[in-house]
Every structure is written in structure tokens, then in C-alpha cells.
Amino acid sequence: MSAAGYVPPEVPSRPLWLLAELTYACPLQCPYCSNPLDYTAVREELDTETWKRVLREARAMGAAQLGLSGGEPATRTDLEEIVAEARRLGYYTNLITSGLGLDAARIERLHAAGLDHIQVSFQASTEELNNHLAGTDAFRHKLEIARAVKAAGYPMVLCFVLHRDNTDSMDAILTLAAQLGADYVELATTQYYGWAWVNRDRLLPTREQLVRAEAVAHRWQADMKGRMKIYYVVPDYFEDRPKACMNGWGKVFLTVAPDGTALPCHSARELPGLSFPNVRDHSVEWIWKDSPGFNRFRGYGWMKEPCRSCDEKEKDFGGCRCQAFLLTGAPENADPVCSKSPEHGRVLSAIEQAAATPSERPLVFRNPRSVRRLHGEA
Amino acid sequence: MSGARLRIAPGYRLQWEPAQSCHVLLYPEGMVQLNPSAAAVLELCDGSLDADGIVAALEAKYPGADLAADVRQFLEVADERGWLRSA
Numbered sequence: 001m002s003a004a005g006y007v008p009p010e011v012p013s014r015p016l017w018l019l020a021e022l023t024y025a026c027p028l029q030c031p032y033c034s035n036p037l038d039y040t041a042v043r044e045e046l047d048t049e050t051w052k053r054v055l056r057e058a059r060a061m062g063a064a065q066l067g068l069s070g071g072e073p074a075t076r077t078d079l080e081e082i083v084a085e086a087r088r089l090g091y092y093t094n095l096i097t098s099g100l101g102l103d104a105a106r107i108e109r110l111h112a113a114g115l116d117h118i119q120v121s122f123q124a125s126t127e128e129l130n131n132h133l134a135g136t137d138a139f140r141h142k143l144e145i146a147r148a149v150k151a152a153g154y155p156m157v158l159c160f161v162l163h164r165d166n167t168d169s170m171d172a173i174l175t176l177a178a179q180l181g182a183d184y185v186e187l188a189t190t191q192y193y194g195w196a197w198v199n200r201d202r203l204l205p206t207r208e209q210l211v212r213a214e215a216v217a218h219r220w221q222a223d224m225k226g227r228m229k230i231y232y233v234v235p236d237y238f239e240d241r242p243k244a245c246m247n248g249w250g251k252v253f254l255t256v257a258p259d260g261t262a263l264p265c266h267s268a269r270e271l272p273g274l275s276f277p278n279v280r281d282h283s284v285e286w287i288w289k290d291s292p293g294f295n296r297f298r299g300y301g302w303m304k305e306p307c308r309s310c311d312e313k314e315k316d317f318g319g320c321r322c323q324a325f326l327l328t329g330a331p332e333n334a335d336p337v338c339s340k341s342p343e344h345g346r347v348l349s350a351i352e353q354a355a356a357t358p359s360e361r362p363l364v365f366r367n368p369r370s371v372r373r374l375h376g377e378a
Numbered sequence: 379m380s381g382a383r384l385r386i387a388p389g390y391r392l393q394w395e396p397a398q399s400c401h402v403l404l405y406p407e408g409m410v411q412l413n414p415s416a417a418a419v420l421e422l423c424d425g426s427l428d429a430d431g432i433v434a435a436l437e438a439k440y441p442g443a444d445l446a447a448d449v450r451q452f453l454e455v456a457d458e459r460g461w462l463r464s465a
């Protein structure tokens with residue numbers, strides 16, 4: 001076999017999943033937002049026609065699932081047009097929304113355009129905490145939108161992003177979901193990139209919180225069996241094997257950011273020394289097959305020890321490149337969530353450091369003022 | 379579900395994928411690739427036939443094959459996974 005260097009992967013990979021981040025504009029200010037810390041510097045969004053071309057090209061390569069997200073995708077006035085084109089091309093279209101920018105009439109229009117699925121995100125189960133975390137008055141509107149989604153004939157799919165400040169309210173969250181008549185509830189764990197990375201010490205839950213939350217989730221899963229499906233995963237910082245990030249770099253997942261930058265995962269922009277192509281300059285086919293950015297961590301040839309000789313590498317692909325970079329300084333290291341990583345201690349000390357951080361410490365909200373402050377400080 | 383006419387559950391879509399050269403079942407944020415026999419069964423789940431009708435239609439299409447047991451077993455699995463509804 002090849003002694004060194006990049007070995008192209010054996011499996012033919014295709015971008016089965018296209019995530020179209022239509023915009024970074026968003027009326028909310030979630031402190032765990034995965035958008036880049038300098039999202040305000042991204043000025044020019046792709047226009048409708050360019051999005052349509054991206055949809056066509058990715059579809060021709062096999063993309064079948066389309067996620068429409070952001071920012072808040074509903075701030076795009078051409079959302080209906082983009083959905084209609086996607087559906088015409090044969091995509092299964094998923095709208096990932098905070099509910100802001102939608103009302104019952106617009107949901108009907110999206111439905112008529114062929115939208116397949118809507119997921120509404122909530123910040124918490126009470127108006128006060130939800131609005132605090134969202135940085136705006138959004139709770140009542142979200143309740144209305146959740147009901148309107150169901151009234152339009154869709155399953156009601158709610159997503160709550162969990163962290164230290166709302167993990168203890170798991171019971172209240174699930175009570176709210178059940179009262180609303182939710183069909184699916186995703187209890188998503190905060191992913192520590194972007195704004196969540198800045199707020200990590202304030203957002204990481206404690207082990208005790210997780211033990212309690214897990215018990216609550218399991219009880220509800222049993223009680224609601226057949227009525228409301230509840231997805232709950234333990235945050236990976238508390239595991240000893242990393243998640244199979246994106247099912248492998250450049251294997252099935254393609255993100256296109258609002259300005260047209262194509263990424264193997266939505267946080268990959270943060271990685272140093274890599275440049276990612278833009279759909280304005282290149283075809284999706286070239287980007288996927290030939291661009292250096294998408295080939296950088298394909299397959300296994302780039303791996304260092306302990307991943308290189310590890311018999312689990314086909315299961316997790318060495319974990320997340322962004323997490324490896326953020327925690328160890330080098331994206332080609334093993335994801336330090338892995339207990340085989342020599343730097344696993346960094347994850348453990350992050351948990352300790354967070355536990356020692358008082359809850360009174362203010363959160364950094366995702367808004368232009370914070371962007372200026374973060375970049376001014378540097 | 380015996381006797382009921384079957385159709386693909388709302389939110390699920392059966393479709394041919396040229397790039398993968400197979401039928402797939404698409405659903406919220408997910409996709410399963412289907413082998414040709416699974417696709418042949420699901421294509422008949424259009425709300426007009428019950429399980430017996432589906433077996434009969436397939437046996438008419440592939441004469442000589444004894445498909446009943448396999449088809450019923452597949453329909454059960456498909457139902458368990460939430461792919462089917464009674465029309």
C-alpha cells in the first residue's frame with residue numbers, strides 16, 4: 001500500500017446532503033450560534049439565480065437532501081422560489097428555522113411550493129428564559145408557528161439546543177412539547193464552535209446536570225412511546241469516543257455559506273491554512289472532486305497517531321477536524337474527545353473550567369456589538 | 379394492518395435516484411437506499427391495494443415466483459419503521 005501521502009478514498013463519495021445557508025441575517029442572538037464570529041463581514045449573499053444553479057449542479061451529482069438554514073432562512077424573500085426550484089429538481093427540502101419571519105400564510109405558500117419538512121428551534125420552555133437566550137422577544141411567536149406548521153399538515157418537529165442554563169428544565173421543555181402536540185423533539189446538544197466556543201465556559205453543563213437530564217429524557221421517551229419521538233444525545237465532551245463528524249470529510253456533506261463559500265462542514269471556515277472554493281468561481285463538481293479544501297481530510301492518509309493505526313478509524317474518521325483544531329491547535333490531530341488522544345486531558349479540563357465558572361458571568365450574544373468587541377479585543 | 383389499503387406515510391417520498399442507480403425513500407433529514415425488490419413493493423403502496431393485493435400484483439408481474447412470505451415480511455418491517463400508513 002502507499003507509504004505516505006494522500007490516498008484517494010476507495011468509496012465513490014457524493015454530496016448526498018446539501019446544506020444551503022441562505023443568509024447570516026437573523027433577528028435572534030443565540031449565544032451558541034454556529035455562525036462565524038465575524039458573520040457581519042460577510043456582506044454579499046448569493047442571489048436567487050446562483051442558488052438555483054448550485055441546486056441544479058449538486059442535484060446532478062446526486063444530492064437528494066437539502067437543508068435550508070442560516071441565519072434565519074425566512075429572512076430571504078426568495079425562499080419560496082428557492083424551495084419551488086429545489087422541489088422541481090427532486091430534492092427533499094428541509095427548512096430549519098427559528099420561526100421568525102414566518103406566519104401561517106407564508107407556511108401555506110412554502111407548502112404549496114413543495115416544502116417537505118419544517119423544524120422549528122426553541123431556546124427554552126419559558127418565555128423569560130427563551131427570550132433571554134434568544135436576545136429578543138420571540139417565544140409567543142414560536143408557539144404560534146409550531147402550531148401553524150402542524151395545521152399545514154406537517155409533523156411538528158421542535159429542536160431545543162441544550163446547555164447549562166436550560167438542561168435542568170428538560171422536564172418543562174418536554175412538557176411544553178407534549179402540550180403543543182409535537183411529533184418529534186430533538187434535544188440537541190450545543191456544539192462548541194463559533195459563538196458557543198466563545199461562551200463555552202458558561203454553556204458546558206456539568207456531569208451531574210447530564211445524569212439528571214438523561215434520566216428525564218429516558219423517562220419521557222418511555223412515556224411518550226408511539227406519540228412523540230424524542231431524540232437525545234449526550235454532548236460529546238462527556239464521551240470517550242468522538243462523533244463520526246459529517247460521516248467523514250467530503251464524503252456525503254456539502255455546505256454552501258451565504259457568500260457562496262463551499263465547505264465540508266459548516267464550521268470548517270475556522271480551520272487555519274485551508275482555503276475553500278466559492279461557488280461563484282467554480283462548479284460544484286470541481287469543488288467536490290478536485291478542490292484542495294475538500295480533499296484535505298478525505299480518506300485516512302492524512303491521519304497521525306493514534307488514529308493512523310487505530311482499528312476504530314472507519315467508525316469515527318478520527319472525529320471532528322474543527323474540534324481537533326480548537327482544542328489541540330492542529331486540525332490533523334485526533335479529536336481530543338477520544339480517550340486514546342494524548343490531549344484528551346484538554347477536554348476534561350474544559351469541563352472542570354466550565355464547572356468553576358459562575359453562572360452570573362454574562363453570555364456573549366451573537367450580535368454586531370459582540371462582533372466588534374471580539375475583534376477589537378484581539 | 380391486514381386488509382387495510384397501504385400507502386407511503388406522509389413526509390416520506392419514494393423516488394428513483396439516477397446518481398445512485400437505485401430507488402430511495404426520503405424522509406426528514408434522512409434517506410434509505412432500497413434494493414429493487416423493496417422498491418417494487420413500495421411502488422405498489424399507493425393507497426389502492428392491501429397486502430394481499432400487493433402480493434397478487436407482484437406475482438402477476440413475476441409469474442412462478444412465490445413471493446407472499448417475503449413481501450409480507452418486508453411490509454411488516456416497513457410498517458415498523460413508520461414508512462407506511464393505512465389509506
Ligand code: SF4
Nearest residue numbers: 026028029030033071
Ligand atoms: S442559532 Fe440563533 S442566532 Fe444563530 S442563526 Fe440560529 S436562531 Fe439565529
Ligand code: SF4
Nearest residue numbers: 307310312313318338
Ligand atoms: S484514536 Fe482516532 S480513530 Fe481511533 S477511536 Fe480515537 S479518534 Fe477514532
